[in-house]
Every structure is written in structure tokens, then in C-alpha cells.
Amino acid sequence: MQKLLITGGKKLSGEVVISGSKNASLPIIISSLLFDDPVQFENVPKVKDIYTLINLIKVLGREVEFDENKEILKISKKNKDKYFAPYSIMKTMRAGVLVLAPLLAKFGKAKVSLPGGCSIGARPVNLHLDALKKLGAKINVKNGYIDASAPKGLLGANIKFSSISVGATESIIIAAVLAKGTTKISNAAIEPEVIDLIKFLNKCGADIKYNSKRKIIIKGVNFLYPIKHKIIPDRIEAGTYAIAALITNGKLLIKNVNNDHLQNIFSVLKKIGANIKTFKDSFVIFRKHQLKPFKIITKPYPGFPTDMQAQFMALATQIKGLSVINEEIFENRFLHVSELMRMGADIEIKKQKATIKGIKNLNGAEVMATDLRASVSLVLAALSAKGITTINRIYHLDRGYSKLEKKLNLCGANIRRVND
Numbered sequence: 001m002q003k004l005l006i007t008g009g010k011k012l013s014g015e016v017v018i019s020g021s022k023n024a025s026l027p028i029i030i031s032s033l034l035f036d037d038p039v040q041f042e043n044v045p046k047v048k049d050i051y052t053l054i055n056l057i058k059v060l061g062r063e064v065e066f067d068e069n070k071e072i073l074k075i076s077k078k079n080k081d082k083y084f085a086p087y088s089i090m091k092t093m094r095a096g097v098l099v100l101a102p103l104l105a106k107f108g109k110a111k112v113s114l115p116g117g118c119s120i121g122a123r124p125v126n127l128h129l130d131a132l133k134k135l136g137a138k139i140n141v142k143n144g145y146i147d148a149s150a151p152k153g154l155l156g157a158n159i160k161f162s163s164i165s166v167g168a169t170e171s172i173i174i175a176a177v178l179a180k181g182t183t184k185i186s187n188a189a190i191e192p193e194v195i196d197l198i199k200f201l202n203k204c205g206a207d208i209k210y211n212s213k214r215k216i217i218i219k220g221v222n223f224l225y226p227i228k229h230k231i232i233p234d235r236i237e238a239g240t241y242a243i244a245a246l247i248t249n250g251k252l253l254i255k256n257v258n259n260d261h262l263q264n265i266f267s268v269l270k271k272i273g274a275n276i277k278t279f280k281d282s283f284v285i286f287r288k289h290q291l292k293p294f295k296i297i298t299k300p301y302p303g304f305p306t307d308m309q310a311q312f313m314a315l316a317t318q319i320k321g322l323s324v325i326n327e328e329i330f331e332n333r334f335l336h337v338s339e340l341m342r343m344g345a346d347i348e349i350k351k352q353k354a355t356i357k358g359i360k361n362l363n364g365a366e367v368m369a370t371d372l373r374a375s376v377s378l379v380l381a382a383l384s385a386k387g388i389t390t391i392n393r394i395y396h397l398d399r400g401y402s403k404l405e406k407k408l409n410l411c412g413a414n415i416r417r418v419n420d
């Protein structure tokens with residue numbers, strides 16, 4: 001197993017180029033199962049979750065070519081279509097459950113393993129399954145597998161989600177695009193990643209309309225024709241590097257971003273005391289004055305993203321005063337807290353609320369990565385800490401950050417990846 005050794009205390013300066021969004025790539029690549037002709041995606045990040053998805057798409061009978069230098073992914077039909085998504089792949093990537101939708105829509109049947117356990121919460125898939133049933137699917141969950149069929153094809157329906165789910169919204173968009181009739185979704189997720197999926201499908205001939213009131217209307221079409229699509233930049237990766245600049249009291253130019261998608265993060269950073277200057281597809285960030293404590297509550301987009309909560313907590317450890325973070329999306333997303341405390345952080349947890357008392361210095365320690373964003377919060381903490389931090393189990397980090405240590409080292413960090 002690999003680990004990172006980080007020597008803290010270096011001010012970062014320079015440029016970071018942001019990769020394509022992992023969470024936009026996953027559903028968009030999965031939607032390619034709806035197509036008969038080859039599809040091509042640009043700006044696909046070289047991260048472990050994408051390689052896991054490539055394996056799943058291959059198991060389902062598609063041929064996949066990934067040009068890692070150009071970050072271009074091509075998917076075409078190979079042999080016979082397969083409808084079976086095994087546990088061996090699904091256990092490592094929850095987003096894999098989205099394949100149920102295109103398989104049902106295109107072939108009328110699917111057998112998909114329930115996704116594996118997850119450290120940040122139970123993460124059930126009831127909203128996906130209930131909504132697919134409304135579209136006419138028959139679903140039977142047995143022995144860890146979702147056995148689904150739609151003998152008469154999927155039919156448009158009205159779906160009102162009882163709570164907002166990114167994945168369930170994406171499932172239903174993918175399922176309804178080729179369904180007969182119109183599907184109306186209320187209380188839909190409107191994250192930029194969901195909108196990127198809609199934009200891709202619309203370019204390919206789908207008829208999907210959406211508004212900021214969480215309504216999505218999908219008129220089923222008979223076929224989709226493939227158009228090349230460039231995946232949006234990863235807003236969470238960009239936000240993470242913004243914190244890296246602030247936590248080290250450095251200055252970074254962060255390139256290949258969509259600043260519109262970052263407004264919810266920028267508004268908090270500006271209140272804390274960041275100077276952010278935006279350009280067409282980049283921004284510069286550094287401290288304007290001494291940073292001030294903050295309060296955040298995670299919410300569905302356009303609210304503050306749960307995927308940035310751990311990074312802000314690392315920053316809060318370095319801000320004098322009390323900062324408060326309420327995690328409202330996942331029930332168990334404070335796994336980084338005990339590890340930050342090993343580095344000297346002063347954090348109190350009460351249910352879904354964390355209160356962080358800023359201290360002068362964190363100290364390097366041996367810590368363990370527990371999920372993707374928790375892991376990167378430890379990297380951020382280590383960049384600002386005195387001495388060397390060893391981060392174990394970094395496979396979590398590799399799931400979603402492309403060339404993390406290379407990007408940071410180019411800006412003056414001191415990070416080494418070593419084998420156990």
C-alpha cells in the first residue's frame with residue numbers, strides 16, 4: 001500500500017490546472033450505454049473511479065479507449081450487450097448503480113449489484129428504485145442484487161423526489177430520455193454535474209428542459225446521435241486548491257475552471273478574508289487579511305457543497321476563533337475529525353455539528369485517509385503543519401484527485417509518495 005509523506009510549512013505559489021469533473025464524468029459516461037454509435041468525451045480526469053467505471057462499461061460489452069495524455073475517452077459497441085453488473089466492481093464505486101437506468105431503458109432488463117458499503121453514510125438507493133418503478137420498471141432486490149425488467153419499455157411519469165438526490169436525479173434523466181412520453185421531475189438536484197449530463201444529452205438530440213426551481217421535464221425521443229462532449233471542470237478540485245493557497249498563506253492561479261460553478265465556495269472564502277480575482281476560466285486566490293472564523297451548513301447546490309466541508313474544516317483549524325460546520329447531507333461525514341485531532345486540532349462534534357477552535361500550529365503526525373474528501377483535508381492540514389505528516393491508505397485520494405502531489409509539488413509543496 002502507498003502512503004504520502006508531507007513536510008509542511010511551505011507557502012504555495014504558482015499555477016494549478018484543474019482536471020475534468022469526476023462527478024460529471026461518471027453519469028455522462030454511463031449514459032453512453034444508451035447509444036448505438038461510438039461516443040467521445042474530452043477532459044476526462046485520470047482518477048481511479050474513472051478506471052473502475054471503464055472496467056464496468058467493458059463488462060457490459062462496450063469497447064473503451066482512454067487516451068490518458070489527451071484525456072479523451074472513446075466508447076463503442078463491441079460484442080453482445082450484457083446486462084449484469086457484478087459486485088466485484090460495484091463494491092468499490094457507488095455511482096455504478098446508475099447503469100441500471102440505461103440498461104433498463106435500452107434493453108428492458110438489468111441485474112446490478114447493490115453498491116458496497118460507504119464510510120460517509122448508509123447511502124441507500126431507494127429514491128433511484130422507487131422512481132424507476134414509476135417509469136414502469138419491475139424491481140426485485142434479492143441476495144445483494146437489483147433484478148430489474150421493463151418488458152413493455154419505460155413510460156414517462158411524474159416523479160416528485162421526497163428529498164434531493166444527485167444520483168437519483170441522474171438515474172431518472174438517463175432512464176427517461178428514450179422513454180415513451182413525458183417525465184416530469186420535481187425536487188430535482190441541479191448540481192452543475194447534473195446540468196452537464198442534461199447538456200450532453202440535449203446536444204445528442206434529447207429533449208430535456210430544467211429550471212432553477214428544481215423542475216426537470218424530459219420528453220422521450222426515439223434515438224440519440226453521438227456528439228463529442230467536453231466534461232466541465234471539477235469545481236471541488238478547484239475549491240480544494242483554493243484552500244491549499246489560503247492554508248499555506250500562499251498565492252495560486254487556478255486554471256481551467258468555471259467560476260460560475262464556484263460562487264457558493266467563493267462567497268464563503270471572501271467572507272473569511274480571501275482575495276479572489278476571477279478571469280475567463282481561471283482565478284487567483286490569496287489571503288487579503290488575517291482569516292476570520294466562519295459558519296457553514298452543507299446543502300444541495302446552489303448551497304454549500306458537502307464535498308468541500310472537510311477541506312474547510314482543515315482551514316478552520318488555522319483560523320483564530322470558533323468556526324462551525326453543520327453537515328446536513330450525510331450522517332457520517334466527520335471521519336477526518338479524529339485524524340485532524342491527531343495533528344493537534346481542537347474540534348468538538350455534537351451530532352451533525354462540528355465546532356472548530358483555531359490553533360496556532362498543527363503538528364505532523366501519522367494519520368489515515370478514510371474517504372476521498374476526508375483524505376484531501378488531511379493533505380491540506382499537513383501542508384500547513386509543523387514537521388512531517390504520513391498519510392496512510394491514500395487509495396481513497398486517488399479515486400478523485402488527478403496527480404495531486406505533482407500539482408502541489410510544482411507550487412512548492414514537499415510531498416513524497418512511498419510504498420509501505
Ligand code: EPZ
Nearest residue numbers: 023095123124125126127128165166167168307329330372
Ligand atoms: C453525489 O453522490 C456525489 N457523487 C457525492 O460526491 C456528493 O457528496 C453527493 O452527490 C452530494 O452532493 C457523485 O456524483 C458520483 P445523493 P450521491 O444521492 O448522488 C440520500 C465525492 O466525494 N439518499 O445526492 O450518491 C443519501 O444517503 C462524492 O465526490 C437516499 O436517502 O448523493 C444522502 O444522505 C461523495 N436515498 C443524500 O440523499 C437515495 O436513493 C444525498 O445523496 C439516494 C440518496
